[in-house]
Amino acid sequence: MQAPTTTNAADAVRDSAFLRAARGEPVPHTPVWFMRQAGRSLPEYLRIREGVSMLDSCMQPDLVTEITLQPVRRYGVDAAIFFSDIVLPLKAIGVDLDIVPGVGPVVASPVRTLADVAAIPDLTPEHVPFITESVTRLVGELGSTPLIGFAGAPFTVASYLVEGGPSKEHAKTKALMFGAPDVWAALMTKIAAISTAYLEVQVAAGASAIQLFDSWAGALTRADYQAQVLPYSTDVLGAIGRTGVPRIHFGVGTGEILDLMGQAGADVVGVDWRVSLADGIARVGGRCVQGNLDPTLVFAPTEVMLERADQVLAAGRAAPGHIFNLGHGVIPSTDPDQLKRLTDHVHEASAR
Numbered sequence: 001m002q003a004p005t006t007t008n009a010a011d012a013v014r015d016s017a018f019l020r021a022a023r024g025e026p027v028p029h030t031p032v033w034f035m036r037q038a039g040r041s042l043p044e045y046l047r048i049r050e051g052v053s054m055l056d057s058c059m060q061p062d063l064v065t066e067i068t069l070q071p072v073r074r075y076g077v078d079a080a081i082f083f084s085d086i087v088l089p090l091k092a093i094g095v096d097l098d099i100v101p102g103v104g105p106v107v108a109s110p111v112r113t114l115a116d117v118a119a120i121p122d123l124t125p126e127h128v129p130f131i132t133e134s135v136t137r138l139v140g141e142l143g144s145t146p147l148i149g150f151a152g153a154p155f156t157v158a159s160y161l162v163e164g165g166p167s168k169e170h171a172k173t174k175a176l177m178f179g180a181p182d183v184w185a186a187l188m189t190k191i192a193a194i195s196t197a198y199l200e201v202q203v204a205a206g207a208s209a210i211q212l213f214d215s216w217a218g219a220l221t222r223a224d225y226q227a228q229v230l231p232y233s234t235d236v237l238g239a240i241g242r243t244g245v246p247r248i249h250f251g252v253g254t255g256e257i258l259d260l261m262g263q264a265g266a267d268v269v270g271v272d273w274r275v276s277l278a279d280g281i282a283r284v285g286g287r288c289v290q291g292n293l294d295p296t297l298v299f300a301p302t303e304v305m306l307e308r309a310d311q312v313l314a315a316g317r318a319a320p321g322h323i324f325n326l327g328h329g330v331i332p333s334t335d336p337d338q339l340k341r342l343t344d345h346v347h348e349a350s351a352r
């Protein structure tokens with residue numbers, strides 16, 4: 001009896017609104033999920049994380065499974081995003097780093113030289129058995145709901161490695177890019193291989209789509225993005241393309257480079273809220289899009305939030321496929337009830 005159940009669930013996932021939209025196929029309703037839907041805006045998340053550090057929680061399959069499922073249960077979103085962090089693969093291969101509460105990822109010895117890059121090992125599945133276990137368990141628990149795996153794109157991960165922590169200007173990272181092209185190329189090549197291997201582990205264990213987060217790519221000029229960053233993200237997306245799962249490519253403040261991000265080979269391009277979705281669709285020409293309600297609209301009166309959601313839905317009809325999302329992650333002080341109302345509204349207003 002086990003085999004037919006598994007097959008039915010796999011068929012239902014393949015036929016889900018989320019994966020249909022990512023492939024540009026007709027959908028019963030516009031699928032919706034929220035970047036950072038698991039995490040600090042949920043009281044059940046805060047409770048389960050009490051006394052467990054962020055990185056430890058990412059390495060415990062029971063916690064990863066529960067935290068990933070929490071927003072699916074609460075909101076009824078069309079996809080789960082795997083609970084982890086973009087620096088987790090670095091931790092797993094032995095880079096000395098921590099996620100400091102209220103700060104973010106902090107790296108003990110920032111990367112500056114070719115020797116620093118050479119000291120970073122490649123990632124193999126043996127480094128991350130807990131990822132394989134967590135994804136396998138989750139796919140079993142999720143039934144017909146697809147699981148999105150994710151990784152950081154080379155530029156965004158490089159920023160943490162070079163700066164040593166969160167940064168607004170990414171000045172040291174860009175200085176390395178401008179001034180030490182050999183170190184830059186070696187570092188970006190190394191991170192691209194790590195992100196690819198990390199995504200391959202998630203897909204092999206059953207993730208049915210992936211998102212490549214290049215959150216800080218909007219800090220670059222078009223020319224620098226095209227010459228110094230795009231080729232490495234293209235390598236990651238190309239490698240994952242061979243697995244057959246849809247690929248989403250997202251960054252913040254990327255209006256000026258959205259067309260280039262589309263050229264990196266993703267099936268779906270994430271649009272942040274600063275660009276109107278209509279403009280975003282025109283810029284990525286012919287690709288599916290994800291987005292892009294301003295994440296602060298959850299703090300507006302509900303009717304205002306829903307009116308703006310309707311505008312996003314209407315604009316999304318011009319794309320071959322549209323996945324509704326916020327234009328960046330859920331803000332921690334967000335009222336979960338607003339996200340529940342938003343999810344229900346997207347489903348009802350877009351039902352065809």
Ligand code: 1CP
Nearest residue numbers: 035036037038039054081083084085086104166213215329
């Ligand atoms: O203790 C805590 O709760 C720490 C907060 C936290 C959480 C809940 C961090 C630290 N990471 C995460 C989980 C996480 N990170 C997820 C899974 C949850 C979900 O989406 O539902 C994901 C997808 C990420 C990805 C991530 N981490 C990105 C890309 C997405 C984005 O928001 O742009 C980035 C840039 C990071 C780095 C990071 N990790 C944590 C923080 C606070 C940050 C940002 C720090 C900065 O401003 O540079």
